[in-house]
Amino acid sequence: MATSLPAAVKDQCEKLLRTTVSAVFPVRGGDISVARRLETNRGTFFLKMNEAPQAHALFAAEAAGLELLARAYALRLPAVQGHSTAEHGPVGWLLLEYIESGPRSADFWSRFGESIATLHRTRHAQFGLATDNFIGSLPQSNRPHSQWCTFYIEERLLPQIRLAETQAHFSTADHQLFEQLFVQLPTLLPDEPPALIHGDLWSGNFLSDEHGAPVLIDPAVCFASREMDLAMTRLFGGFDPLFYQAYQQAFPLLPGHEERQDLYQLYYLLVHVNLFGGGYVQSVRQILRRFR
Secondary structure (H helix, E strand, C coil), X not given: CCCCXXXXXXXXXXXXXXXXXXXXXXXXXXXXXXXXXXXECCEEEEEEEECCCCHHHHHHHHHHHHHHHHCCCCCECCCEEEXXXXXXXXXXEEEEECCCCCCCCCCHHHHHHHXXXXXXXXXXXXEECCCCEEECCEEECCCCECCHHHHHHHHHHHHHHHHHHHCCCCCHHHHHHHHHHHHXXXXXXXXXXXXXXXXXXXXXXXXXCXXXXXXXXXXXXXXXXXXXXXXXXXXXXXXXXXXXXXXXHHCCCCCCHHHHHHHHHHHHHHHHHHHHCHHHHHHHHHHHHHCC
C-alpha cells in the first residue's frame, strides 16, 4: 500500500462525500490496515484501507458492527460514512467520522464502565448474530444458538482450535485437554440472556474524544455472554479499577465471574495464537491444565 492515497480510492471517497479531498495525512496505529486522515470542506474524515482478499468483507462487517453498537445509545462511536465493495477494485476501504483524541476526563473510567454496562443491557433472543464477521483479520462465525455453552464451543473455541491445529500449534495431548474442558463447560458457564458485546475490548480499541469521553472503535460484535468483554479487558493488564467498580454498580456480574475469566480469555488467546504465532500456546495450556 503506497503511503499516499491511491487515486481510485480518493475518487471513490470524493464521490461518496460529494466534495474534494484537499489534504491527506497518515495516521499511526493498527497492525492490519493503513489509515489516513482526510481533510475536506465538509470536515475531517478517517479512512482505513487494506488490499487483503477479504478486505471488502472485513470493512463491511466493521461498518455493520459500529452501526449496531451505535443503536444501543450507550456511548460514542465513529459514524460510518461508507465502505467499499468488490466493484470498487482491489483496495478495500472504510470511511468514518474523524474523532479528535483528547485527554481523558476526570470521570472517564467511571463513565466508560457505566457505558459498557448499558451496552450489555441490549439483549437478543439468541447467541450469535445474523451475519458472520471478523476478529482482527480472522473470520468469526456467528451462527445463532439458543444455549451459550454450545455457541461458545462451536462458534468460538472450535474454529480457532482447528485453525491452530492446521499450523501444528497443538499436540494430541492438548486436543485431549480441550475435549476434557468441553465436557465441563456446561457446569462452569452460567446461563444469562444474550448481551450485545463489543467483542474485542482491549486498550487499543477505545479512545477519549475531544471532550474526554470514551469512544469505541474496531468492534467484533455479537450477542454473547457479557463476561466475554470483561475478560478481554483484563487479558493484557486490565483497565483502571474505577471501570470495574462502575460496571459492577450499574450491572452486577453473577457470582464466580473471577473464576470464569480464564475460560473466556481462552478464546482471545487462541485468536492470538493464530494471528501472532506460538508464543501464546503456553498461556492456552496453563488454562487447560487448570480445568483438567
